Amino acid sequence: MAANLLQKRWGSAGTIITLIESRDIGIIGVGEGSTPQLKAFFDELGIAEAEWMPRCNATYKAGIEFAGWSDRPGYERYFHPFATAVDPFTEPTFFTATALRRRGGDVPAHPDPYFLATRIAREGRAPLAPANFPFDIGYGYHFDAYLVGATLRDFAVASGVRHETATIAEVSLDESGDIASLRSDDGRTFAADLYLDASGFRATLIEGALKEPHRGFGENLFNDSAVVTPTPLPAAGARAMTSATAASAGWIWHIPLTSRAGNGYVYSSRYLDRDDAAAELRRHCGLAEDAEVRHLSMKCGRAERSWVRNCLAIGLAQGFLEPLEATALHIVLATVKGFTAAWEQDDRDGFNAAIARRYEGIRDYIVCHYRTAQRRDTDYWRDATSHDRLSDSLKQLITTWFTGGDLEAEVHRQEIAAYYAPMSWHVMLAGYGNFPPDERARPLPASPVDLDAVERFVHGCALNFPTHAEALSRLSAA
Ligand SMILES: Cc1cc2nc3c(=O)[nH]c(=O)nc-3n(C[C@H](O)[C@H](O)[C@H](O)COP(=O)(O)OP(=O)(O)OC[C@H]3O[C@@H](n4cnc5c(N)ncnc54)[C@H](O)[C@@H]3O)c2cc1C
Missing domain, CATH: 3.30.70 (Alpha-Beta Plaits)
Structure with missing residues (x-):
């Protein structure tokens, strides 16, 4: 991914990019789900879905279903949808419903009926808007990680990236501490102005040679x-x-x-x-x-800084958050884009701070899944739902929710909507049933929430979409 993006941005200016892969080491070979940013990546490179999806056994993804995280009746599962341009018609009603329900009103506040992407996925449809439905529908993909790696390598090489098969055995630093060259186990030397460490969890350059500290996330994310x-x-x-x-x-x-x-x-x-x-x-x-x-x-955490001297760490070498929201490739894209802009403006510190904030922002959303899940049946779940090792930002978000405050305003006030939008926070917190007990809910004399109208609207919108099977077979036939 990085080689393709750098070639597109800098290749025409004469920059020579070499991709080195080791036959002996191979790739991790997992990581098969994406966020909608992967679509933007392929669009930017001008690679059509028909060119890469059939080759990578890929399918469409409208979001993620969380099941079994809550044992509150009615909240056993919920769907975290990718955003669509139709959401503004239903999202305000959902936010109103969750606010009223949090304050004890008896209104329907489970997220599922309110979002088009949820219905598309549940009905076996594909999130592909036909021409007569002029609203953008965000979607991601599922794919075979080995095949995507090979496909992207082939695209990179076709666009002018050089490719070497070599196992790097030694990294030489110059007197200033920058990386001077890499040496492979068969005696070849590779020297460059800039090195991207994409060596996976090994982090051969950023940690091995440059000794950048690794900041672990183990204290509030237990999975390893x-x-x-x-x-x-x-x-x-x-x-x-x-x-x-x-x-x-x-x-x-x-x-x-x-x-x-x-x-x-x-x-x-x-x-x-x-x-x-x-x-x-x-x-x-x-x-x-x-x-x-x-x-x-899994080595969960991040390099203290991603860009150190003449090295940018990317992918698993840069950091890793457990794949609950499938965000790793999304971070790769944000890193390469942020890096090229920062390189051109010579803003290393600003870039490193922005990447650190992105990791922490996504980490907080994942921590919130565990902290607010309504499940207590094993020691793992009792510990994950009760610890208080939360960032100040997350504490404030959770407090806002449980005190009936304006969560949307709080997300914007903290400037974290670029990591997870208010919709995502509302969907998660409501999806686990984080509300006062049902038996104490008060009927409202005139509820502003007309769920039948919302469902009719979402149902009508969904009728426009092809089935997933149809959409995939059209791709293969193209
Ligand atoms: C359990 C799990 C589930 C995941 N699920 C998702 C998901 O759903 N969605 C998502 O976006 N991400 C997911 N990820 C993350 C995703 O797998 C990675 O971000 C992605 O595969 C990129 O990996 P990478 O290229 O950084 O590392 P790797 O795939 O490990 O590749 C490392 C590369 O470096 C080369 N290399 C290493 N050492 C040397 C050396 N000395 N000399 C030469 N070459 C070398 C190797 O040959 C290889 O090509 C998941 C990760 C894990 C662990």
Whole structure:
């Protein structure tokens, strides 16, 4: 991704970009869901969906369904939709409903009926607006990570990026401490003005050679491990959504591709050992006790600074947040874009501060999932829902919600809407049923919330959209 973007931005000015990959080390091979920013990336490079999606077994994604995170009746699952240009017609009613419900009024405040993307995904449709429906519909993708890596490498090479297969064994620094060159295990030397460390969790340049400290997120995000396995596609075919289902010490993703589904259990090794995690994943997926699985360790946190001397860390070398909201590729894009602008304006400190804020902003949203989930059945969930190691920003957001305050204004006041918009915060907090108990809810004499009207509108909008299966077969035929 970085090679493609840099080539597009700087290639025509004569900058030579070389991509080095190691055959011996390989890629991590997970990371199969995206946010809508990946669409903007392909659009910017001028790569049509028909060119890359069939090649990468890709499907559309309208959002993420969270299941089993709350045991409050009626709130067992909810959907975090990607934003659409139709939301302004329903979102204000949803915000009003959640505010009234938080203050004890008996109004329908579960997020699902209010959002078009939710209905599109649940009805097995694709988030592709036809020409007669002139509203932008944000969407992301699911894809095979190996195939996307290879496809993007091929696009990069076709656009002029040089490609080398080599395993870097040594990094030389000059007398000032900058990286002077890299040496491969077969004796070749690679020298450049600028190095991007995209070496994965190894962080060979940023941490290994430049000794930039790593700031861990373990104190409020407990998960440090994953176990993954593929399954055949369900008979109903792929729906345009990721599922994130809570489990005894973490959560399990389900990501449908055109060829198979990817499944993974993200868990905390402090609460569950790897064999029990594998057994729980197999049971969840309906697999035999000896079905093959792959175990991974996750290094959660970020480099203190992403741009150090003549090195920019990117991807897993730069940092990693557990993939609950599938934000890693989105951060790659924000990093490359922010970096090229900062490089041209010589604003290293401003860039590093902005990236740190982005990580912390996304981290807080993920921490909020755990902190406000309504599940207490294991030590893991009792600890995750009760600790007080929250940033000041998150404390203020949660306090605003529970004291019946204006959460939308608070998100804007803190200038964090660029990481998660007010809609996302409302959807999560309402989706877990963070409201006064139902039995104490007071009927309102004249409720301003007409849920039937909202549902008729969302239903009517959804009728315009093709089924997911139709949309995928049109792509393959193109
Ligand atoms: C469990 C899990 C689930 C995830 N889910 C998501 C998700 O749903 N959505 C999302 O956006 N992201 C997700 N991610 C993150 C995503 O996988 C990564 O951001 C993405 O794959 C990019 O990885 P990378 O290129 O930084 O590292 P890697 O894939 O590890 O690639 C590292 C590269 O560096 C090369 N290399 C390493 N050392 C050397 C060396 N010495 N010499 C030469 N080359 C070297 C390797 O050959 C390889 O090409 C997930 C991650 C994990 C762990």
